[in-house]
Amino acid sequence: MRVVFVVLDAFPHSAISSDVTPNLLQQAKLGAMSASGGESLMLSVTYSNHAAFMTGLPPAETGHWGNWAWINNEFGKTYDSGPQGRTVFDDCKAANLTSVAVVGDHKLLATMGALEADVSWPPAGTPPEGTPLDAYGYPKDEAVIEAAASTDLDADFVLFHLNEPDTSMHMYGPDSDEALAQYRRSDRSYGSLVDLLKPLWHDTVLITVSDHCQEPTDHPECVNLRDHAKAAGWPVQIRNDGTGAIVVASDEISQQEFAQLHAEILQLEGVEGGVLAAPNIYLVWTEPHRMFGRGEPLTQGNHGSPRCTQQVAIVSGGHPAAQTLGSAISSQRPGTLSWAPNIRDLLGISSQV
Structure with a gap:
């Protein structure tokens, strides 16, 4: 079995439709989608949720309360602290299973423990010279697709991440025309990643999520x-x-x-x-x-509040286990902490935790 975990950063569950996201909707129809989406940890931000995707541990155990972590009685950036717990990548290594990580936010490799993967991109967590970057300095979706296309995806566990939705919503707001155009582009990028998985589709469980959504921050004054x-x-x-x-x-x-x-x-x-x-x-x-x-x-859009905890949550794939997990998320809403245990169960590495 191959388990593939795809994160569309900040992508809103509410945007999934036949007109805007035909590729996401196709996977939802072929498999299963949680009717109300998934639910992020609080705060509803990037790095704490991504770390917990791979550890399954709550903030009370890791200190990851948001993009800031409280560890050893001091604040630090969550992406500098590492996952603060055993990850799926650690378990794969211990079980002699192969793992791959290709991400659009290079800081996530350390955050998620993905530098322990057999193959990770960007190499050593640094975008190679010439990599197309978005306005915030993160690899564009096209760079992720190109890297994934040149990577051997015949692995036991594969992590993909696309960052452009988050950047676009920060810049223009989640309800803007620019964000809507980005949703369409990101869905096409997602479709390209799915196409790369087709050769081993019969043996694949594909889990597609987002870490949070966003809300408009168009009030002229911040709360100080x-x-x-x-x-x-x-x-x-x-x-x-x-x-x-x-x-x-x-x-x-x-x-x-x-x-x-x-x-x-x-x-x-x-x-x-x-x-x-x-x-x-x-x-x-x-x-x-x-x-x-x-x-x-x-920013014109941001996240952190309970209003931004809704995630995308779709399970599909050709392996029979996809139907079982799909039924589970249809009957019980998943959240950030659901996925590491599910991935471990699928790969038979629960005993490594």
Whole structure:
């Protein structure tokens, strides 16, 4: 059996239709699609969800609360921290199974533990000179397809990732004409990847997901939670993460005092809600159309809030196990933490965890 895991970064479940995404819809019809899509971890951002795709571990165990991680009592970038747990790639190596990773965000290779794959692209996590890059400096979908086409895909586990949907929505907003055009282009790119899988289709289980979706951030002013906290002297550390933010209590603050701070945070203009995710971690999110930061928003679209937790979730393929897993996601909504256990079960490497 070959298991292929395809991530369309930020692609909205709501965009899947016969007109816009014929290739995605075809796989949904040939296999199964969760009616309400999948559900991301909070915060609904890229790197924490991608790491958890491959570990199956929650943020409380990894410290990956978003694109920022809280590890060893300090903040760091999640993509710099590594997966913080055993990955599917580790398990493949231990079981003498072959694995391949070809991704459109080179930082994801380290984030997901994919540098341990037998073959990974971009090589060593750095796009080769001459690689076509998008406006944010990530390999374009065309580069991913070209790399995949030149890679031996007769492997036990294959990871693909296309990044352009996320970049386009950040730049233009998820409801823009530009984003709609990108959805169509990305669906064609997805179709090209599926075509590369056809020679071994009878032995393939194809899992197609997105990590989150996006929402418009067209309000002219960001919610400046960090400066407000500093001015108020709150004993916390804060990192903005799009339409979400991570608030970490200092060691000297009591649970009661932290709870009082939650109430004060929720009174700040532009903040919609929050949830205590761990005794010292409070995740907050903005009102619609707002994002955290200072001054004018840097993007027309962003993510982080519970409004962006919906994921694409499709299972297809020619191997009989695709029908079994497809039935499972049809009856019970999958989420970020569902996929690593499912992949391990398909490959028979559960005992390696």
